[in-house]
Amino acid sequence: MRFFVAFALTMAPVMAAAQSGVPPAALSDTQLPDPAAEARATALMQTLRCLVCQGQSIADSDADMAGDMRALVRRRIAAGERPEDIRAWLVQRYGDWVTYDPPxxxxxxxxxxxxxxxxxxxxxxxxxxxxxxxxxx
Missing domain, CATH: 1.20.5 (Single alpha-helices involved in coiled-coils or other helix-helix interfaces)
Structure with missing residues (x-):
């Protein structure tokens, strides 16, 4: 039992340092006011892989990077950009790994x-x- 208490006390500062102190991006967890635009954004987010988690989509991940990517997708969708263009930009920037459907x-x-x-x-x-x-x- 002492081992577990010592381990927890030793790891607490490490785990606290791993949490980002930066607030989440504006649209990372807030839906767009237009339901059709939000549906397009959500559909796209489901097909993009979290670069930190790698096993989750950015729609499902709690990683800060996934939140930033969700905000980016929502901002671009709200600006009128097509999901295919956003996907192409992300693939160009991060490589084919970012998509669950590699070409x-x-x-x-x-x-x-x-x-x-x-x-x-x-x-x-x-x-x-x-x-x-x-x-x-």
């Missing part, structure tokens, strides 16, 4: 081909297994 190109083709290849291999393994069972019965 098919020379670098990403293995990501698209691997599931198909695994299905083909699985089908051959299953076929061989069924053949052996059929002969053994």
């Amino acid at each position: 098919l190109n020379a670098v990403t083709w293995p990501l698209w081909a691997l599931p198909v290849l695994l299905l083909v291999i699985g089908a051959f393994v299953a076929r061989g297994s069924f053949r052996r069972r059929g002969r053994g019965a």
Whole structure:
């Protein structure tokens, strides 16, 4: 028990320093007044990966960076920019990693081909297994 208390006391300053003292961006957690614009912004935010969390979309992440990206998306949508243009700008700035739907190109083709290849291999393994069972019965 003493170990856990000592650990908690040791880690408290580290955890406190990890929290940003900067207030969140203006539109990071505030919806746009226009419901149609907010729907476009939300749809786009669901398809963008948080650069800090990497496993969550910016719509779901609590990271400061995700909040800044949500605010940026909402500001640009409110200014009349199209979601496709915002996505293209973010991909240009942060790379294909920022999107959950990477384009098919020379670098990403293995990501698209691997599931198909695994299905083909699985089908051959299953076929061989069924053949052996059929002969053994």
